[in-house]
Amino acid sequence: xxxxxxxxxxxxxxxxxxxLIALQAMTPNAxxxxxxxxxxxxxxxxxxxxxxxxxxxxQRGREIYYQLEAGKLKExxxxxxxxxxxxxxxxxxxxxxxxxMKKQKK
Amino acid sequence: xxxxxxxxxxxxxxxxxxxLIALQAMTPNAxxxxxxxxxxxxxxxxxxxxxxxxxxxxQRGREIYYQLEAGKLKExxxxxxxxxxxxxxxxxxxxxxxxxMKKQKK
DNA sequence: TATTTGAGAAACCGATTGGTTGCAAATATA
DNA sequence: TATATTTGCAACCAATCGGTTTCTCAAATA
Numbered sequence: 001x002x003x004x005x006x007x008x009x010x011x012x013x014x015x016x017x018x019x020l021i022a023l024q025a026m027t028p029n030a031x032x033x034x035x036x037x038x039x040x041x042x043x044x045x046x047x048x049x050x051x052x053x054x055x056x057x058x059q060r061g062r063e064i065y066y067q068l069e070a071g072k073l074k075e076x077x078x079x080x081x082x083x084x085x086x087x088x089x090x091x092x093x094x095x096x097x098x099x100x101m102k103k104q105k106k
Numbered sequence: 107x108x109x110x111x112x113x114x115x116x117x118x119x120x121x122x123x124x125x126l127i128a129l130q131a132m133t134p135n136a137x138x139x140x141x142x143x144x145x146x147x148x149x150x151x152x153x154x155x156x157x158x159x160x161x162x163x164x165q166r167g168r169e170i171y172y173q174l175e176a177g178k179l180k181e182x183x184x185x186x187x188x189x190x191x192x193x194x195x196x197x198x199x200x201x202x203x204x205x206x207m208k209k210q211k212k
Numbered sequence: 213t214a215t216t217t218g219a220g221a222a223a224c225c226g227a228t229t230g231g232t233t234g235c236a237a238a239t240a241t242a
Numbered sequence: 243t244a245t246a247t248t249t250g251c252a253a254c255c256a257a258t259c260g261g262t263t264t265c266t267c268a269a270a271t272a
Contacts, residue, residue: 006116006121010112010116011229012110015185022192027248028248028250029249039248040231040232040250041231043250043251044230061239061240062240062247062248063249064248068189070192070193071193073189074193076182076186077183077186080179080186083128083174083179086174087177087179087180117259117260133218133219134218135218143261143262144261144262146220149221150220150259167218167270168219170218
């Protein structure tokens, strides 16, 4: 199955997992404690995140620590980049309007 | 149905539509010409994009022009923002490693 | 007025999703 | 060694997705 970062972060649970493990790596069990689903459901999400390389595994004994691969999120950032100019331009226009209003007030 | 921006951009066709109409508003027919699907399928995507407020309609006679609401994409940008520090930190570390290697070479 | 054109809505379809329960394998511990 | 713990995997299920075809409606045009 072909997956990408955009699909990976489409699910709210997956986004929550990403935020959760952003600062320190965690095991599936520890992660699952933070959600109202079964451990297996979390395991599935982790599999998807791993396939998309948004997350990295590190085996330690029988435990597996999942760690965020923040760099992969940069791909999204690059896609959004092209639209940043547009919404910033919009705000520039708003600035102009606001400063015009200010001048008129004076 | 509860939808959000993240679901909106999860589909590649939808992302392509967004890029397509970023610079100028377009009608469903005009948009559909750029894809290998029916106009109705595009119409469905436009409905989802409209529900998520990523896109705005402007009726002109019997034609409807779809226009990008770039500001909505900013929501995603804000979510990614929190991870930007992390991947930038990673690259800072890489910089250190590289400069150390450079010094050793000298 | 009759006809063509642009667009959304509805019904349907196969594939995918996110969840569940039950199981098997490997490691840790008594 | 026997048992408990951590994890992934398979099978199943209802809901949703992305697509199609068919239909209706409103606006433009002959």
